[in-house]
Amino acid sequence: MKFSLKSSLKNGLAVTALALLLPACVTINIYFPAAAAEKAADKLIDDIWQLKNSEKANSGEPAPDNPAK
Amino acid sequence: MKKILFGLLVIAGLLSNQLALAAADLELNTPAISALKGSMQQRHGQLAGFYASGAVGLTRDGLIAVKEASAVALKDRQSLNSLVASENNDRNALYKEIAIANGHAEWEAEIRSTFAQRWVQKAQSGWWYQDANGWAKR
Numbered sequence: 001m002k003f004s005l006k007s008s009l010k011n012g013l014a015v016t017a018l019a020l021l022l023p024a025c026v027t028i029n030i031y032f033p034a035a036a037a038e039k040a041a042d043k044l045i046d047d048i049w050q051l052k053n054s055e056k057a058n059s060g061e062p063a064p065d066n067p068a069k
Numbered sequence: 070m071k072k073i074l075f076g077l078l079v080i081a082g083l084l085s086n087q088l089a090l091a092a093a094d095l096e097l098n099t100p101a102i103s104a105l106k107g108s109m110q111q112r113h114g115q116l117a118g119f120y121a122s123g124a125v126g127l128t129r130d131g132l133i134a135v136k137e138a139s140a141v142a143l144k145d146r147q148s149l150n151s152l153v154a155s156e157n158n159d160r161n162a163l164y165k166e167i168a169i170a171n172g173h174a175e176w177e178a179e180i181r182s183t184f185a186q187r188w189v190q191k192a193q194s195g196w197w198y199q200d201a202n203g204w205a206k207r
Contacts, residue, residue, distance in 0.1 A: 008072070011072050011073065012072055015072050015073055015075070015076030016076075018076055019076050030173070032176055032179045033093075033095065034179075034183065036093065036094050036095045037095060037176075037179065037180055037183040038183055038187060039094065039095070040094065040095040040097055040167065041180075041183050041184045041187040042187055042191070043097065044097065044102075044106060044163070044184075045184075045187055045188060045191050046191075047106055047110060048106060048109045048110050048113055049113055049191065050110065050113070051191065
């Protein structure tokens with residue numbers, strides 16, 4: 001009785017420790033999201049250098065001075 | 070045995086959570102980032118001519134530098150220097166703020182190097198940038 005309780009406690013502890021430690025490692029070594037960062041950089045650079053002004057007008061609300069309408 | 074299996078499941082769940090977070094877009098909508106963006110946007114009107122004349126170039130570390138001071142009249146050089154300094158302050162702050170906004174202050178260096186590449190990629194032809202061999206022209 002004592003033995004099985006001990007071993008199941010040990011098992012439980014080991015699993016808990018693993019469950020806590022592994023994600024912690026992942027969090028610390030989480031890879032840098034290179035693609036997302038590139039996208040973010042492009043978006044900010046387009047805004048700062050005012051590139052792609054026409055695309056903004058096309059993708060947003062229709063341009064107020066749209067000759068087609 | 071069941072407990073171990075359950076533990077593994079929990080671990081797998083936590084791992085996939087982390088991956089999902091990492092795959093999402095970076096957070097850019099913070100007051101600090103918007104303010105920096107606005108100030109850089111405004112300054113760009115003054116800097117654009119200097120990029121085109123080669124007075125200022127893009128550096129490898131995501132900043133800008135005076136490349137050819139002689140392209141600028143002597144009397145304007147001091148204001149050019151302060152323009153470059155202000156721009157670099159904003160750029161440094163921008164990289165830091167993006168890292169912080171995404172909960173990973175340690176990403177600052179990688180964000181900086183990502184920007185360094187993208188600034189150059191998006192530069193107009195005729196603008197100067199720094200690479201491993203020194204200054205080059207787009």
